Amino acid sequence: MINVLMFGPPGSGKGTQSVTLAEKYNLLHLSTGDMLRAELAANTDLGRKMAAIMASGELVPDEVVIDMIAHKIDSTTDKAGFIFDGFPRTVQQAEALQTMLEGRKMKIDMMLVLEVGDTELMDRMKKRALVSGRADDADESVINNRIAVYRAKTEPVIEYGRRAGVCHQVDGVGSIDEIFGRLCNHIETII
Ligand code: AMP
Numbered sequence: 001m002i003n004v005l006m007f008g009p010p011g012s013g014k015g016t017q018s019v020t021l022a023e024k025y026n027l028l029h030l031s032t033g034d035m036l037r038a039e040l041a042a043n044t045d046l047g048r049k050m051a052a053i054m055a056s057g058e059l060v061p062d063e064v065v066i067d068m069i070a071h072k073i074d075s076t077t078d079k080a081g082f083i084f085d086g087f088p089r090t091v092q093q094a095e096a097l098q099t100m101l102e103g104r105k106m107k108i109d110m111m112l113v114l115e116v117g118d119t120e121l122m123d124r125m126k127k128r129a130l131v132s133g134r135a136d137d138a139d140e141s142v143i144n145n146r147i148a149v150y151r152a153k154t155e156p157v158i159e160y161g162r163r164a165g166v167c168h169q170v171d172g173v174g175s176i177d178e179i180f181g182r183l184c185n186h187i188e189t190i191i
Contacts, residue, residue, distance in 0.1 A: 090156075
């Protein structure tokens with residue numbers, strides 16, 4: 001089993017790239033953002049509780065996403081591994097993931113960090129807002145907050161990956177196919 005963390009600020013292309021990488025390498029794509037939006041759409045208790053946090057661009061509590069991920073890992077049998085998209089977003093989540101994987105005789109094999117500058121991110125997010133239907137894409141102050149939360153709380157996870165010797169920085173600017181090729185080159189060093 002291989003475990004790949006797809007990293008990068010909001011709008012860096014993590015979701016788009018994770019979907020095609022998951023297909024190519026038979027990995028389960030685990031997006032905590034998608035899972036939370038599914039809770040919202042199904043109007044569950046959890047969805048209702050998390051709605052305001054998500055609308056503001058802040059992070060939901062660590063335990064919520066850690067439980068979701070543990071449940072998915074334990075209910076998957078037919079895949080070559082996992083690609084984590086938008087998780088872990090804090091050092092605490094990264095530590096919890098590592099412990100969770102170790103308990104199941106796995107590890108974090110690779111962290112891919114998509115690098116995109118802030119001006120390009122804002123441009124992409126505004127374009128995405130026209131098609132995604134996501135409330136948190138539609139408001140410029142929420143987008144700014146999501147980028148600020150990423151820099152403050154999520155970027156430190158990159159240092160965690162560096163110390164673990166699994167961090168690979170990838171240029172996230174270019175065509176979707178070009179970026180996909182760069183990511184595949186990295187993944188193919190571990191399969
Ligand atoms: P995303 O689709 O990954 O941009 O996530 C959308 C929103 O869901 C984020 O702005 C957070 O409010 C919440 N969220 C998604 N993943 C996480 C996570 N790993 N930890 C905390 N909050 C998360």
